[in-house]
Amino acid sequence: MFNLKIYFIATIVAVSVFTIVGAGACRKSPPEDLVNSETVGTSRSGKPSAITYVFAGEWGKSGGGEGEFNHPYALDVAADGTVYVADLLDCRLQYFTPAGSFLGKWGTKGKGPGRFADPIGIAVGPDGKVYVADRSNHRVQYFTPNGSFVGEWGGEGSGLGQFDVPVDVAVSREGRVYVADADNWRIQYFTSSGSYLGEWGGEEQFDFSHDDVCNLRLPLAVAVAPKGDVYTLEMGMSIVKRFDESGSFLGSWGKEGTGNGEFAGPAGLAVGPTGDVFVADPDRLQRFTAEGSFLNAWGSSGSRPGKFEFPSGVAVAPDGTVYVADTLNYRIQYFRPVAAEDK
Secondary structure, three states, X not given: OOOHHHHHHHHHHHHHHHHHHHHXXXXXXXXXXXXXXXXXXXXXXXXXXXXXXXEEEEEOOEOOOOOOEOOEEEEEEOOOOOEEEEEHHHOEEEEEOOOOOEEEEEOOEOOOOXXXXXXXXXXXXXXXXXXXEEHHHOEEEEEOOOOOEEEEEEOEOOOOOOEOOEEEEEXXXXXXXXXXXXXXXXXXXXXXXXXXXEEEEOHHHOOOOOOOOOOOOOEEEEEEOOOOOEEEEEOOOOOEEEEOOOOOEXXXXXXXXXXXXXXXXXXXXEEOOOOOEEEEEOOEXXXXXXXXXXXXXXXXXXXXXOOEOOEEEEEEOOOOXXXXXXXXXXXXXXXXXXXXXXX
C-alpha cells in the first residue's frame, strides 16, 4: 500500500535537487518588469471573468534569516490581514503584515511544545489562534497570534484523535478544526481545543473493487468554505472533492490535464470569503465557483512576478487578496482582485 511517509521523503529530495540545478539558476536572470496582463485570468471562453487577479507584491528569498524561507509550504491569513507562513524545512512559523513586513517567528526542530518536525499545514481560527499540522510529530499544535503555545493533540496511531502523517489543517468560522490525516486515509474534525467530533474516510472504508469518486484516499489538502462545506485534494488525484461539514459527499470536479479545470498534480487549495475555490497546480492558480465551474487561471513556470515553481499553498484574505506560497522560488506572492468587464 502506498505510504505518504515515503512520498514526502521523495518529494523533499526531489525539491532539493531541483533547487540546486534549477531554481537557483533562474534567479541569476536579470531583473524583469512586473507582471501586468500576464497575471489576469481569463474564462473558459477566453473572455475576462467578472473578477481577475493582478500581481501586487512579493517577499522572501532562500535562507534562514527573518523573512527568508527554506521551502515555504503553507500559509494562512488572519482576520486582521496578518499572514502566517509555515517554513517547512526550517521547522518554524513566520508572520508578516499584509505587504510582507516581518513581524515575528517561533519554532525550532524538535518534539516539545512549540517545536516542530515538518510544519506542513497551517490555519488561523476565527479567534486568531494559529493551528499547525506538525507532520512528523503526528499532532496538531495551536498557538496565540504571536506564537505562545496553547495546546496540542494527537499522537501516532489510527485511533480516534490520533494521526498518521497529518498534512493539512483548516478551521471553520465556528471554530471546528479539520485535519487531513493522510496515511489513515481520512479527514478528522475536532472542537477548537482538540476534542474529537467525527471523521470520514479511512482505508478500511475504501472500496478497492471500483474507483468510486466518493472514496477518500491519502488526503493532501483540506479547506473550509464560509458556509461550512469542506473541500479536499488527494495524492495522485486530479480531482477536487466537496463534502458537507460532517463528511457527506456533495460533488467533485477536475481531471488530469493542463486545460482550464484540469490539474497536473495540485498541492493546495483555499476558499475565499465569497465561496470561490482556489487551487494551486504545479505552476498556476485556478479559481472556481463553490460547485466547481471554472472562473479563471493565472501563472506559468518561472521566477518572474506572477510565475510559479511548485506553488504548494494558497490562502485568501478577508479583502479577497490571494497569497501563494511559491515554494521553489522561496517567496510569497500576492495578487489583488480587480473587476473586469465581461465583453
